[in-house]
Amino acid sequence: MADNRAYERAKEIYAGIGVDTDRAIERALSVPVSIQCWQGDDVIGFENVGGSLSGGIQTTGNYPGKARSIDELRRDFEFVSQLIPGRKKFSLHAIYLDSEGKKVERNEITPAHFSSWVDWAKEQKLGLDFNPTYFSHPLSADGFTLSSDDQGKRKFWVEHGIASRKISEYFGRELGEVSCNNFWVPDGFKDTPVFRKRFRENLARSYDEIFSEKIDENYSLDSVESKLFGIGVESCSIGSHEFYMGCAIKHGTLLTLDTGHFHPTEVVSDKISSSLLYVKGVLLHVSRPVRWDSDHVVVFDDETKAIAAEINRGDFWDRVHIGLDYFDASINRLACWAIGSRNMRKAILGALLEPVDMLREFELAGDFTSRLSYLEELKTFPFSDVWDRLCEVGGVPERDGWISDVRSYEKDVLSLR
Ligand code: RNT
Numbered sequence: 436m437a438d439n440r441a442y443e444r445a446k447e448i449y450a451g452i453g454v455d456t457d458r459a460i461e462r463a464l465s466v467p468v469s470i471q472c473w474q475g476d477d478v479i480g481f482e483n484v485g486g487s488l489s490g491g492i493q494t495t496g497n498y499p500g501k502a503r504s505i506d507e508l509r510r511d512f513e514f515v516s517q518l519i520p521g522r523k524k525f526s527l528h529a530i531y532l533d534s535e536g537k538k539v540e541r542n543e544i545t546p547a548h549f550s551s552w553v554d555w556a557k558e559q560k561l562g563l564d565f566n567p568t569y570f571s572h573p574l575s576a577d578g579f580t581l582s583s584d585d586q587g588k589r590k591f592w593v594e595h596g597i598a599s600r601k602i603s604e605y606f607g608r609e610l611g612e613v614s615c616n617n618f619w620v621p622d623g624f625k626d627t628p629v630f631r632k633r634f635r636e637n638l639a640r641s642y643d644e645i646f647s648e649k650i651d652e653n654y655s656l657d658s659v660e661s662k663l664f665g666i667g668v669e670s671c672s673i674g675s676h677e678f679y680m681g682c683a684i685k686h687g688t689l690l691t692l693d694t695g696h697f698h699p700t701e702v703v704s705d706k707i708s709s710s711l712l713y714v715k716g717v718l719l720h721v722s723r724p725v726r727w728d729s730d731h732v733v734v735f736d737d738e739t740k741a742i743a744a745e746i747n748r749g750d751f752w753d754r755v756h757i758g759l760d761y762f763d764a765s766i767n768r769l770a771c772w773a774i775g776s777r778n779m780r781k782a783i784l785g786a787l788l789e790p791v792d793m794l795r796e797f798e799l800a801g802d803f804t805s806r807l808s809y810l811e812e813l814k815t816f817p818f819s820d821v822w823d824r825l826c827e828v829g830g831v832p833e834r835d836g837w838i839s840d841v842r843s844y845e846k847d848v849l850s851l852r
């Protein structure tokens with residue numbers, strides 16, 4: 436139980452700067468956070484048993500107990516979602532299809548292969564998001580998919596993209612909550628190319644084909660994700676930032692901003708307000724790059740806080756979709772889910788506890804002294820008492836209470852795998 440006196444005192448302190456903590460908690464709990472299915476099994480999926488990850492992304496570590504079947508992945512997430520407060524979506528990749536053991540080519544996937552996920556999501560009261568999978572496949576082995584100069588290959592991947600849009604639309608229609616369908620391709624060169632133009636033209640043509648049909652935006656929103664480099668794709672990513680900024684504007688899609696996909700001194704928090712001047716919306720892939728796009732577990736760091744603050748300061752809650760994208764195989768995978776998701780929710784709460792109107796007024800009046808004074812003092816306001824209360828209202832363990840739950844599950848379930 437939260438210490439009520441501590442919360443009441445915190446509430447008074449925040450009221451002193453014009454912030455209503457009860458309202459901030461309620462709003463923070465209502466923001467959907469999309470949690471990546473792929474943290475549960477190291478981005479392997481269920482397309483073929485024993486498949487391996489390719490496309491320049493890597494999970495490192497071999498902590499025991501990863502989910503080996505759809506059923507295990509669902510059980511794991513059901514357990515961990517009780518430790519994560521607030522509204523949640525589950526983000527599925529195409530390779531997590533439920534084909535009942537039958538081989539299905541990626542250009543032949545249909546809503547039927549995901550109907551058991553929809554049933555599960557309904558039962559668990561989760562929204563769903565989708566991602567076509569352009570990696571870990573023989574036809575992506577040479578490093579090219581939608582930008583391939585081999586027309587047969589390119590066609591196969593275009594068909595995969597078209598199929599993915601139907602699945603995402605199906606999610607939205609069935610669940611009554613829009614599904615984001617995120618396109619990321621690993622295409623690029625290890626060494627300096629001489630004809631980048633050609634591959635970028637191929638990629639552009641592929642999206643013209645994929646997005647040629649209209650899809651009901653109440654059900655599905657397409658999004659496109661740029662990248663700087665991948666392992667083995669160091670010299671040139673075909674789908675660069677400029678490529679996708681243009682693509683999102685041209686096709687009216689969302690733009691995915693992954694926190695690991697830019698030069699190390701660039702920050703996504705600074706990109707949101709610019710992007711939203713020109714694109715319909717943004718899908719975030721909140722991650723933690725450590726020296727490279729390493730996809731470490733999201734911690735409660737300055738950039739995660741700044742991203743949430745920026746959404747609130749710009750009143751962008753309706754246009755920014757928050758998703759997580761990290762995969763750590765070196766520690767308990769359920770703990771990874773819990774830590775990163777709880778931290779994202781903390782950052783959302785922190786953002787909603789800012790006296791935004793007052794801070795904006797200081798700034799517009801040129802009073803940067805007050806702006807910095809308040810921003811710094813706010814850092815030691817009693818945030819943790821409000822967070823504990825949010826956990827109580829959200830029906831999840833407070834503070835370190837969840838850690839022993841994960842340990843018990845590890846002993847009772849994961850250690851038997
Ligand atoms: C890769 C991209 C992409 C993937 C997921 C699994 O660098 O970030 O979003 O991480 O689709």
Ligand code: ZN
Pocket residue numbers: 619660693720760
């Ligand atoms: Zn990503």
